[in-house]
Every structure is written in C-alpha cells, then in structure tokens.
Amino acid sequence: MRQSVKVLHMTTLHHPLDPRIYYKQCASLKKAGYDVTLLAPVPSDIKEGEVPFEPLPKYKSRWKGLLFGTVRAYFRARKKKADVYHIHDPELLPVGWLLKKKGNHVIYDIHEDYETGIVQRQYFNQPVRKFIAFIYKKVESVCTRKMELILAEKYYQEKYPKGTCILNYPLLQEKLTGIDRSFEKADSLLYTGNVTKDRGALQHAVLPGAADHLNVHLYGYCPENLAAEMKQTAGKNAAQLHLHGEGYYVPKKDIDAAYAQNGWLAGVALFPKTEHYMKKELTKFFEYMAAGLPVLCSDYPAWKKFMDTYRCGICVDPENAEEIKTAVETLRQNPAEAKAMGERGRKAVREHLHWGREEEKLTALYDRLNGIKAGEDDDR
Incomplete structure (x- = not known):
C-alpha cells in the first residue's frame, strides 16, 4: 500500500x-x-x-x-x-x-x-x-x-x-550515545548549528576569555563578514576561537565526527535574550545530551526549567562574564559532576527524547x- x-x-x-x-x-x-x-x-x-x-x-x-x-x-x-x-x-x-x-x-x-x-x-x-x-x-x-x-x-x-x-x-547513533567520556583534561567548548548573532555568535566569541587555555569550536555555516566580527570580538583570544564553517555549509557527518571527539567540556548555547528563542527547546540541547555532554546555555525560564528537569546543564546570564566564568570553572573543577550531567542527559535521550x-x-x-x-x- x-x-x-x-x-x-x-x-x-x-x-x-x-x-x-x-x-x-x-x-x-x-x-x-x-x-x-x-x-x-x-x-x-x-x-x-x-x-x-x-x-x-x-x-x-x-x-x-x-x-x-x-x-x-x-x-x-x-x-x-x-x-x-x-x-x-x-x-x-x-x-x-x-x-x-x-x-x-x-x-x-x-x-x-x-x-x-x-x-x-x-x-x-x-x-x-x-x-x-x-x-x-x-x-x-x-x-x-x-x-x-x-x-x-x-x-x-x-x-x-x-x-x-x-x-x-536526534537520531540515536551508538557511536555517539556509546562514547565513554572523560572530563579530567577537557579544554574545549562545542557549538553546533548555523552561526548568527541571534544565536549567540558574539557571546560565543568572547568565551575563550572565560578561562585559561579554553578553546571554543563552532561547527556550522557562518557568513564571512560575521566570522571577521567574531574574531575581532575575541581580541587577543582569537586563536582559541575555531570556526568550522566560515563561508560554507557543514555537513551532518562532520558535525557527528565533532560530537564523537573527546576533550569537550560542554555544549554551548549562549543566545542573547530574544522573544524568538524564549520558549524553544533547541535541537542542539538534545544532540549535546545524546553525545553525553553537559549543556551550558542562557537562563531563559523555559531553558532553566528544562535543565532543572533533566539535571544536565548549567544556565547563565549570557551577558554576565562572571557567571559564565564561574560556570566554566565549575565544570573544569568538577569533572565527575560534568560526566554525571552528561550521563543524565544521555539517559533522557535514550529513553524518550x-x-x-x-x-x-x-x-x-x-x-x-x-x-x-x-x-x-x-x-x-
């Protein structure tokens, strides 16, 4: 039929x-x-x-x-x-x-x-x-x-x-959901998806300055003019800002390969506060969770409720440098809890998300x- x-x-x-x-x-x-x-x-x-x-x-x-x-x-x-x-x-x-x-x-x-x-x-x-x-x-x-x-x-x-x-x-993929992650020496933050200002491009650009030797990798299409502005915003830390998708589309297989790597401290979504994203449960949340990563995101009420429900991440004011720095240090100094956050998120995805x-x-x-x-x- x-x-x-x-x-x-x-x-x-x-x-x-x-x-x-x-x-x-x-x-x-x-x-x-x-x-x-x-x-x-x-x-x-x-x-x-x-x-x-x-x-x-x-x-x-x-x-x-x-x-x-x-x-x-x-x-x-x-x-x-x-x-x-x-x-x-x-x-x-x-x-x-x-x-x-x-x-x-x-x-x-x-x-x-x-x-x-x-x-x-x-x-x-x-x-x-x-x-x-x-x-x-x-x-x-x-x-x-x-x-x-x-x-x-x-x-x-x-x-x-x-x-x-x-x-x-997300699609369940054993190569991602089965990764045994270690956060002992994790030194990188991961962002996936199109890179735009309303999706936190400039907030993510300053993240390398939140801690010593912190790298930030963004996988997703980023217009070349925005990439230049992000590097300028990063200033002296621009070398630690890695844009995988500057002027080109990043295929799903490359994003999946990024998820499969070790060394990630968290998946990030520090979006500036706009009505458009106020109630959205971002696809990247579920992908980060499926890959066993803690989520570091903006403190929208709906996002905070989501993180509290699944105990899989930390919410911060995306414009508050001290809050962001504290959250990054919390994850760095507590690798066991970072791993537990990632595992709780992964369990939720495996069971029903x-x-x-x-x-x-x-x-x-x-x-x-x-x-x-x-x-x-x-x-x-």
Whole structure:
C-alpha cells in the first residue's frame, strides 16, 4: 500500500541534506515504504542516497531565489503529481495552496516561529518588520486552511492548536550515545548549528576569555563578514576561537565526527535574550545530551526549567562574564559532576527524547492521511 503513495518533500530555502528534512523525515518515510522524493536546490557535489532528489537550481541572490526558485518549484512539483506534498518553507505556502487538490494532501512543516522571527530580523526598521509579520500571518492563515500542519516545537501549539507535534529530536547513533567520556583534561567548548548573532555568535566569541587555555569550536555555516566580527570580538583570544564553517555549509557527518571527539567540556548555547528563542527547546540541547555532554546555555525560564528537569546543564546570564566564568570553572573543577550531567542527559535521550518516537508519529500521520490502517501490509 505505502509503495503506491508518491510523496514529494519540498524546500527552496534549506540545504538538501538538512537533518530534519532528509535524514529524519524523508529517510523515515522511505524506510516505512513510501515512494519519497526531495525537491530542493542540490549542489553538484552531493550524490543521491536512498532518497532521490528532484533538483532545483540554486540562486546566489536571496530575492531571485524567492521569486524564480518558488515559481520553478511549483511547476516541478505539479509535474510530479504526488499524493502528498510536504513543504518546509514559508515561501512555499502559495505553492502548497496551488498544489492542493481534492485527491491529494499538502503538509506544512513549521520549523520556526516565523511571525516572531520576522519581527526580530534586522533587515528593515521595526514598523516595517511588524507589517511584514502581519502580512505573513494573513497569507499563512489563508494558505493553510486545507493543509495539515506539522510542528517542530511543542510551544507552537499555542499558535497552531490543530498542528501535530513531530519534534526535532536526534537520531540515536551508538557511536555517539556509546562514547565513554572523560572530563579530567577537557579544554574545549562545542557549538553546533548555523552561526548568527541571534544565536549567540558574539557571546560565543568572547568565551575563550572565560578561562585559561579554553578553546571554543563552532561547527556550522557562518557568513564571512560575521566570522571577521567574531574574531575581532575575541581580541587577543582569537586563536582559541575555531570556526568550522566560515563561508560554507557543514555537513551532518562532520558535525557527528565533532560530537564523537573527546576533550569537550560542554555544549554551548549562549543566545542573547530574544522573544524568538524564549520558549524553544533547541535541537542542539538534545544532540549535546545524546553525545553525553553537559549543556551550558542562557537562563531563559523555559531553558532553566528544562535543565532543572533533566539535571544536565548549567544556565547563565549570557551577558554576565562572571557567571559564565564561574560556570566554566565549575565544570573544569568538577569533572565527575560534568560526566554525571552528561550521563543524565544521555539517559533522557535514550529513553524518550529521540527521533524513533517522532518517526512513529510521522508514519502514523501519513498512514491516516492515505487511509492505511495500523498493521496493514505495506507491500514491501
């Protein structure tokens, strides 16, 4: 049954190997027996894996991509005549609306709180940003009336009560969850994910000065102009700031290889205080935990509650140098407790904060949409 259902995942904004899209959702549906294809801008150096690509051209200009990329995506998608169209970008909302027919399904996968995020961006002055956010919400409301909604964060249900939470928990990998870590001589902090100012780029840049001989490694795409600003901010400690992704995308395998290394003192997420991240449970939290690392993060109330629940990290004011220094020294001077924090986090991920549970929910949603009953033979 599932093999006869054509599924097209669509993105013009994300990297084709985005972990949530490719390695989790597309791979899980393919494993379940669905006929899955990913429509995305695909660089020539990326080879197809188990999930085939429907490649789109990549535009250097963000605005050209929004206009021409979206139009191309619509015509390519329409030709596929899929049973399920699964869109991952707000730019594709009009495309999803046009693709929706009586005999198919369209899913909008909400990765971010876009309404709040637009207001936070610095591209325009605040009144313009608020107006754009207002227009976005109106367009989203109209376009999604006949769509299924998938939510990457639990708190999004406050805005989308009919959405289904398919949380962005990590894949369980024995090579990471099985690492026996030692914190006796740990001298490095780890950050993974895109590097931007609202994700703490400048706060992380000053971390090397929090303790003697402390190295900070950031694995993720970092614009070259921001990298230069971070090095300037680090000042005399710039040599201890290591940017793996300056001007280029860092693939998942390289990030996994970083997690597998020893010598990490903690995984960090010192984000400046903004409404956009106030309630989010960051994907990197779960990845740090899965790898057996303590978490050093900002003291947002929701983040502090999370750390207190799982006793897996330390929260600090991201603008308070003394608090940060004390937290780093606490971890350095108490390697046994640092290891215990990491093990408590790892245990929570192994037991319930992992992709396996979300995979079951995703497959169940697809089965319901396509009239496939629980336990029904999928003809594989």
